[in-house]
Amino acid sequence: MPLNELDERIVHALAADARRSYADIGAEVGLSAPAVKRRVDRLLAAGAITGFTVRVDPAALGWQTEALVELYCRHNTSPADIRRGLSRYPEVASASTVTGEADAVVQVFAADVRHFEQVLERIAGEPFVTRTKSVLVLSPLLRRYGAGSPG
Amino acid sequence: MPLNELDERIVHALAADARRSYADIGAEVGLSAPAVKRRVDRLLAAGAITGFTVRVDPAALGWQTEALVELYCRHNTSPADIRRGLSRYPEVASASTVTGEADAVVQVFAADVRHFEQVLERIAGEPFVTRTKSVLVLSPLLRRYGAGSPG
DNA sequence: GGTGAAACGGCGGTCAG
DNA sequence: CTGACCGCCGTTTCACC
Numbered sequence A, B: 001m002p003l004n005e006l007d008e009r010i011v012h013a014l015a016a017d018a019r020r021s022y023a024d025i026g027a028e029v030g031l032s033a034p035a036v037k038r039r040v041d042r043l044l045a046a047g048a049i050t051g052f053t054v055r056v057d058p059a060a061l062g063w064q065t066e067a068l069v070e071l072y073c074r075h076n077t078s079p080a081d082i083r084r085g086l087s088r089y090p091e092v093a094s095a096s097t098v099t100g101e102a103d104a105v106v107q108v109f110a111a112d113v114r115h116f117e118q119v120l121e122r123i124a125g126e127p128f129v130t131r132t133k134s135v136l137v138l139s140p141l142l143r144r145y146g147a148g149s150p151g
Numbered sequence C: 001g002g003t004g005a006a007a008c009g010g011c012g013g014t015c016a017g
Numbered sequence D: 001c002t003g004a005c006c007g008c009c010g011t012t013t014c015a016c017c
Helices: A005-016 A022-029 A033-046 A079-087 A113-124 B005-016 B022-029 B033-046 B079-086 B113-124
Strands: A049-056 A065-073 A092-098 A104-110 A129-143 B049-056 B065-073 B092-098 B104-110 B129-143
Touching (some): A005 A033, B079 B092, B113 B129
Antiparallel strands (some): A092 A104, A129 B092, B065 B104
């Protein structure tokens, strides 16, 4: 779906603050409030905007341990299987299938190292998981668009 | 800041859909709308919730290639050096220093594989970088809690 | 894409447990 | 101190031009 410059400015405004009123955004980009809403609705329908969420400070919520876990799965495991299995863990912030030796990389937030160990054991115990390999995040250097945080 | 179970459920509801009305969330967690708002205001004031944003489909915005890049740096490189060096790249969505062999893991969004290759070459050419090792993201399985995408 | 009107939700004050 | 009820007002969201 082709976005024009107006759409990009609207998305940019919403990315900075999704609670800004349509009238306010309209004043910035040069449209009326209903016109902005129609574009946002169109972006939602097209899947360019997939939803609205909160930006959270993991540490402030008590999730002080972050880790990246490589998942090695059985050969007949589908991405959907992995998704289903991981979606039950509130500690899993994001997950993607990847090229290379591992099948998926999972971003996990936990209260502390002890909590992370428990989560890792449970994930490693999933029937589709054969092996895991994880690194702990020391300090988040940049968190521009990606990288979420738990709730 | 200590969050009780009610706060966590409210944050979780907002993470799933930040546009849900306070009354709606209140019905789910067993509170009235004003009570939910007061808790959200408190979470905002405490910095636990840092803002509201849109979840965007990177592909729809023209960023169809995502990669995770492990960075191996000179031994005297500080996290601040890495941060400074990477912050100049708009394609870098997030970066963290990590335990293990690599010094940092960087999440990169690019228009296509060709674009990614160019970005990777430039990052690999940074004076503090000795080696890189990257995997391409095949499909994003889970992208919770505002995790995301460029804008 | 702009305009006007109606419905909804946000948000303060106020009171009760 | 935390939650519930009730105003007013801004915002959303239509139908229509």
